[in-house]
Amino acid sequence: MAQVTIENVSKSYAGDVRAVNSVSIAIEDGEFIVLVGPSGCGKSTLLRMVAGLESVTEGTIRIGERTVNEVEPAERDIAMVFQNYALYPHMTVRQNLAYGLKNRGTPKAEIDKRVAEASRILELDQYLDRKPRQLSGGQRQRVAMGRAIVREPAAFLFDEPLSNLDAKLRVQMRGEIKQLQRRLATTSIYVTHDQLEAMTMADRIVVLNGGHVEQIGTPLEVYRAPQSAFVASFIGSPAMNLIAARGEGGRLVIGDQTVTMNGAEVPNGPLTLGVRAEDMALASGNGDGHVEMAIDYVEELGASRLVHGRLTDERLALSLPSGAPLSDRLSITLDPHRLHLFDPDSGRRI
Amino acid sequence: MHKTKVVDHLILLFGVFIMMAPVVVAFMTSTHDALDVHLHGLQVTWGGHFTDTYHEMLTKKGGFTGEVTGARMVMNSFILGVGFAVGKIVLSMLAAYAIVYFRFRMGVIFFWMIFTTLLLPLEVRILPSYDVMTKLGLVNTYTGLIVPLLASATGTFFFRQFFKSVPDELLEAARIDGAGPFKFFIDILVPLSKTMIAAIFIIMFVYGWNQYLWPMLMTNEESFYTLVRGIKQILLVWVGSQIPEYNQAFALAILAMLPPVLIVVIFQSWFIKGLTESDK
Ligand SMILES: Nc1ncnc2c1ncn2[C@@H]1O[C@H](COP(=O)(O)OP(=O)(O)OP(=O)(O)O)[C@@H](O)[C@H]1O
Numbered sequence: 269m270a271q272v273t274i275e276n277v278s279k280s281y282a283g284d285v286r287a288v289n290s291v292s293i294a295i296e297d298g299e300f301i302v303l304v305g306p307s308g309c310g311k312s313t314l315l316r317m318v319a320g321l322e323s324v325t326e327g328t329i330r331i332g333e334r335t336v337n338e339v340e341p342a343e344r345d346i347a348m349v350f351q352n353y354a355l356y357p358h359m360t361v362r363q364n365l366a367y368g369l370k371n372r373g374t375p376k377a378e379i380d381k382r383v384a385e386a387s388r389i390l391e392l393d394q395y396l397d398r399k400p401r402q403l404s405g406g407q408r409q410r411v412a413m414g415r416a417i418v419r420e421p422a423a424f425l426f427d428e429p430l431s432n433l434d435a436k437l438r439v440q441m442r443g444e445i446k447q448l449q450r451r452l453a454t455t456s457i458y459v460t461h462d463q464l465e466a467m468t469m470a471d472r473i474v475v476l477n478g479g480h481v482e483q484i485g486t487p488l489e490v491y492r493a494p495q496s497a498f499v500a501s502f503i504g505s506p507a508m509n510l511i512a513a514r515g516e517g518g519r520l521v522i523g524d525q526t527v528t529m530n531g532a533e534v535p536n537g538p539l540t541l542g543v544r545a546e547d548m549a550l551a552s553g554n555g556d557g558h559v560e561m562a563i564d565y566v567e568e569l570g571a572s573r574l575v576h577g578r579l580t581d582e583r584l585a586l587s588l589p590s591g592a593p594l595s596d597r598l599s600i601t602l603d604p605h606r607l608h609l610f611d612p613d614s615g616r617r618i
Numbered sequence: 619m620h621k622t623k624v625v626d627h628l629i630l631l632f633g634v635f636i637m638m639a640p641v642v643v644a645f646m647t648s649t650h651d652a653l654d655v656h657l658h659g660l661q662v663t664w665g666g667h668f669t670d671t672y673h674e675m676l677t678k679k680g681g682f683t684g685e686v687t688g689a690r691m692v693m694n695s696f697i698l699g700v701g702f703a704v705g706k707i708v709l710s711m712l713a714a715y716a717i718v719y720f721r722f723r724m725g726v727i728f729f730w731m732i733f734t735t736l737l738l739p740l741e742v743r744i745l746p747s748y749d750v751m752t753k754l755g756l757v758n759t760y761t762g763l764i765v766p767l768l769a770s771a772t773g774t775f776f777f778r779q780f781f782k783s784v785p786d787e788l789l790e791a792a793r794i795d796g797a798g799p800f801k802f803f804i805d806i807l808v809p810l811s812k813t814m815i816a817a818i819f820i821i822m823f824v825y826g827w828n829q830y831l832w833p834m835l836m837t838n839e840e841s842f843y844t845l846v847r848g849i850k851q852i853l854l855v856w857v858g859s860q861i862p863e864y865n866q867a868f869a870l871a872i873l874a875m876l877p878p879v880l881i882v883v884i885f886q887s888w889f890i891k892g893l894t895e896s897d898k
């Protein structure tokens with residue numbers, strides 16, 4: 269168990285590819301950190317640098333008190349779970365679990381004890397003598413987890429461990445990994461491109477984009493107060509609506525329509541307005557501050573329906589209770605305190 | 619549909635006939651005595667001298683010096699076949715391991731250098747190779763017979779392709795599990811290559827077993843004779859009124875065929891598995 273400190277870490281590949289750009293994250297002991305971002309944003313690269321599978325171009329990585337930049341992966345006291353599990357195909361589950369311990373010269377009795385313990389926790393007892401190819405995807409996933417926990421490492425590293433599972437199993441394993449991590453209280457870094465996985469599992473989320481950190485925060489902070497338009501559009505489903513707007517004398521102007529802000533600050537000039545689908549409602553009556561929306565199509569989700577349409581020329585999605593009345597045009601209200609304003613050039617929150 | 623089945627079978631039977639007839643004729647002929655064969659040519663019937671011929675062929679000292687028996691030739695052929703196969707596998711696996719997993723300078727160039735030796739089979743470099751072996755004093759030794767032929771571009775190439783198809787994550791998992799280069803090779807790569815090794819073993823064993831030119835050059839003592847050379851030798855003793863031991867030559871031919879056939883039959887399922895699927 270240990271803190272993991274990543275300080276101004278950068279990674280350049282040959283040919284001037286800058287995969288990770290000056291990233292700093294201080295991970296607390298026992299914390300579950302999720303690195304999330306679109307494909308190619310450098311999540312795996314960052315994780316692999318922590319694991320020691322990739323060299324660090326600049327910056328420092330510390331596990332506990334020790335700087336590990338030049339330390340071999342096996343000496344870093346970490347365990348990693350890979351997307352394709354990377355189980356040794358010719359070894360039984362038991363041998364897979366024991367291999368790392370054996371290489372470390374752990375006494376036989378201790379190995380047996382830890383393997384038994386891990387297989388009990390992960391309910392793998394009856395599969396111990398099978399080869400990986402005789403297991404289902406979910407069971408293989410568990411073995412991969414088992415291989416990590418028998419080591420009792422200072423930190424777990426996960427690289428998209430659930431993305432090879434079907435949707436239902438993914439939800440189940442999500443819960444199991446989270447519970448297991450709680451129980452073992454082992455510092456964990458978890459990479460995913462799935463924002464839902466990030467929201468549900470993380471103590472803190474790190475949103476990466478193009479090799480740099482966009483925001484670090486708890487799931488709710490990231491959801492409620494995205495620090496950039498990128499984070500706003502990435503976290504949450506359906507994605508937050510981002511609409512080109514202008515600030516004019518404390519009011520928000522979208523095309524030819526105006527939203528009154530009830531005291532919320534609006535700077536003058538061009539803005540990007542962010543509003544979540546569930547932060548809008550049908551207007552009652554015909555009052556000031558309502559905006560008109562033209563409807564293109566409707567997605568029924570069961571509990572709610574997602575209405576897609578246009579506000580002047582801007583695309584907009586709106587979540588309504590499933591019974592709500594619909595027509596070609598809707599009059600809606602925006603909650604001024606749930607609006608997010610971003611600088612259209614830098615994308616930063618205003 | 620019934621009809622096509624009959625036709626199919628006829629075609630297959632015809633193929634079997636073409637392949638098997640010479641073997642059957644050789645076997646049948648080997649069961650006659652030498653005079654019979656000399657007078658009446660090839661035989662397709664059972665001659666009744668099976669035990670005599672084969673016993674004599676295996677135990678009678680033959681050749682000019684009378685030093686070599688059939689059994690000795692079998693042993694020599696086995697030493698050559700197994701020595702070849704094992705040596706080539708070990709060498710080409712190590713070469714492929716170096717090429718795939720170690721980013722040393724000019725690794726690609728080295729690989730292509732090994733690969734182009736495919737264009738230079740033994741026959742092309744036989745004189746220089748012989749020269750080197752003579753200078754090293756390795757004429758008439760098993761070492762001299764085997765070592766110069768061990769470098770194998772084919773084997774290296776097959777293992778390289780196989781190693782390249784092993785997922786990188788396996789190496790990474792092993793590194794995290796504390797396996798160094800040697801352990802990774804022995805604990806992970808070798809077991810994974812099992813079927814591949816079996817396939818290459820078969821090919822190389824048969825190749826070594828059938829060597830003719832190189833043993834002829836490298837060894838002139840008859841105690842190093844292999845089966846393939848022995849057959850020729852029997853037919854060469856036609857001195858004066860002596861009739862060559864045709865029957866024994868055929869017996870030797872049958873014997874020379876047997877181990878490769880057995881190996882292929884026994885390992886064929888492995889062989890196909892090794893070349894087509896993999897256990898990753
Ligand atoms: N070995 C390499 N050589 C050169 N560039 C690389 C190498 N590995 C990764 N990259 C580049 O680094 C960037 C980050 O890659 P990385 O694998 O970390 O992405 P990721 O966030 O994990 O994406 P994904 O969600 O698709 O797995 C990508 O632009 C990729 O093209």
Ligand SMILES: [Mg+2]
Nearest residue numbers: 311312313427
């Ligand atoms: Mg990745």
